[in-house]
Amino acid sequence: MDKLTITDFKAMLDVALKNIKAKEEEFSKLDAVIGDGDHGTAIVTALSCIVRSAQQGTEFKSMLTDMGMNVMLEVSGSTSTLLGALFLGMSDAAEGTELDADGVRKMFASGLANVQQQTAAKVGDKTMMDALVPAVEAMKACTSSDIKEILDAGAKAALAGAEATVPMKANFGRARNYGERSIGYMDSGAASWSCMFASFAEALK
């Protein structure tokens, strides 16, 4: 696959929403270990708004801008802020109605850079960054001109990154207060974001 079209991208979003909805309860249960147990609801609400906002999109930049702006304006909470930052950041580096492999790598790298403006969380803190950072780094490192291969590399790295949060102690934000209790459970945000990247790759099969 040497071009990613708007239709392909919308399919990626649809699969992500479907898979994340199916795991809503699981994400909330993971969040309840050290938080308020609302992550499943939060990510489904935010992603639903994002998918809805993408529907009228006909080219990458304005579509991604709408997705990011709408979720930040319409949905409150850190999940929406971080997802909004991802798509707004992606909009900075995406143009036109189709992207080649390099365009896809640049788009996700720009998304990560913008998320890093919103949170100081680093890999190892047991947050969604444990899925996002390795996913984007793996995509950047994948020199293939096949977009499917790039998204597969991102998916694999995101899932491994989320898995790596299981033995970690939460080290960021409010969760830090319950750090010890988090050991043995996957971080809810890393779980949901890795599901999103796995879905992006699945959609192109």
Ligand SMILES: [Mg+2]
């Ligand atoms: Mg929560």
